[in-house]
Amino acid sequence: MQNRDIRQLGINPNHWYVVARSSEVKNKPLSVKLWEQAIALYRDSKGQIHALEDRCPHRHVKLSHGQVIGDDLACAYHGWRFNHQGECTAVPYLANNQKLPTCTLRHYPVIEQDGFIWLFPGNVETKHGKSLQPMGIPEWEHLNYIATVSVINCQAHYSYLIENLMDMYHGHLHQDYQAWAEAALEDIQEDANRVDAHYTAQSYYKIDKIWSISQLFFKSLRRLHPEPLNVSYVYPHWVSTLGKDFKIYCLLCPVNETQTKAYLIHFTSLNAFWRLHKLPIWFRRFVKNNLFGSAQKLLDGLVLQDVQMIEEEQQAYLKHPIRQSYELNRTLVSVQRLMRSQVE
Ligand code: FES
Numbered sequence: 001m002q003n004r005d006i007r008q009l010g011i012n013p014n015h016w017y018v019v020a021r022s023s024e025v026k027n028k029p030l031s032v033k034l035w036e037q038a039i040a041l042y043r044d045s046k047g048q049i050h051a052l053e054d055r056c057p058h059r060h061v062k063l064s065h066g067q068v069i070g071d072d073l074a075c076a077y078h079g080w081r082f083n084h085q086g087e088c089t090a091v092p093y094l095a096n097n098q099k100l101p102t103c104t105l106r107h108y109p110v111i112e113q114d115g116f117i118w119l120f121p122g123n124v125e126t127k128h129g130k131s132l133q134p135m136g137i138p139e140w141e142h143l144n145y146i147a148t149v150s151v152i153n154c155q156a157h158y159s160y161l162i163e164n165l166m167d168m169y170h171g172h173l174h175q176d177y178q179a180w181a182e183a184a185l186e187d188i189q190e191d192a193n194r195v196d197a198h199y200t201a202q203s204y205y206k207i208d209k210i211w212s213i214s215q216l217f218f219k220s221l222r223r224l225h226p227e228p229l230n231v232s233y234v235y236p237h238w239v240s241t242l243g244k245d246f247k248i249y250c251l252l253c254p255v256n257e258t259q260t261k262a263y264l265i266h267f268t269s270l271n272a273f274w275r276l277h278k279l280p281i282w283f284r285r286f287v288k289n290n291l292f293g294s295a296q297k298l299l300d301g302l303v304l305q306d307v308q309m310i311e312e313e314q315q316a317y318l319k320h321p322i323r324q325s326y327e328l329n330r331t332l333v334s335v336q337r338l339m340r341s342q343v344e
């Protein structure tokens with residue numbers, strides 16, 4: 001296994017993956033794909049989220065074309081209905097002398113938390129599975145954090161994305177978009193489930209004045225100052241902090257061997273404004289909601305540049321799978337070791 005090509009590595013299914021944003025699943029089913037598995041997400045009459053294999057057992061069309069009726073999902077084709085356990089509950093034209101088909105669909109454990117839908121594609125009933133919780137993003141609801149979300153859709157194996165996110169020397173690519181410069185790797189810690197790489201960097205932004213947010217738009221307001229830049233691969237997701245002001249998550253949904261979806265969530269902290277908690281909650285919520293997406297241009301710009309590089313790497317690999325590449329950042333050795341050990 002040790003020699004297995006990292007670009008053909010599977011995923012460890014015994015983790016919580018992120019398959020959608022909460023806001024993407026309204027009153028219609030949503031079709032998502034996680035590591036070759038087509039899954040239909042839908043909400044029942046109480047708004048509770050469920051996940052079924054996206055395949056009607058009758059004629060194998062996608063259940064996600066159908067509609068939610070009460071608490072069941074009804075197939076678009078002949079209207080067979082299924083409950084959230086994947087059992088057939090009704091067939092509109094069932095004759096009196098006929099029994100309901102006993103077919104069952106796979107259903108997935110799914111949790112809605114912090115604005116996202118987390119799904120467990122492995123066996124949650126094992127001791128290991130029961131003890132695992134979605135990683136969660138506590139800043140999502142916290143009134144002191146302003147969020148921006150960017151969706152990554154790249155035609156590449158997830159390892160390219162994680163390596164991109166863990167290798168801070170690629171700041172070179174981003175130039176104007178980057179929030180920091182001059183990253184230098186200090187040390188790496190790793191265990192069975194995560195790799196933490198500690199860099200130092202020069203940050204451009206400091207969030208300590210009421211007008212600090214304008215640094216996003218006016219370069220002249222930015223002042224370089226040293227900050228710790230930490231990046232962590234918490235399998236299968238990624239999280240990073242730049243000093244105390246910024247935190248970024250990348251929540252992964254590997255689609256297949258050459259396609260990866262991910263959600264990049266950027267938080268700007270308002271913790272430096274220590275008087276903030278004295279303001280009324282409704283006002284703080286108003287500020288949080290109104291500033292949502294304030295780093296959108298920046299984040300989307302970064303994603304565009306990264307995705308181009310990642311996809312080119314994948315293309316080059318597909319053309320010449322055994323061509324050697326050169327690596328000087330030892331973080332990536334640790335990252336690849338973790339990916340491999342997770343699927344062994
Ligand atoms: S294919 Fe789904 S009900 Fe017939």
Ligand SMILES: [Fe+2]
Pocket residue numbers: 164170174302306
């Ligand atoms: Fe990047």
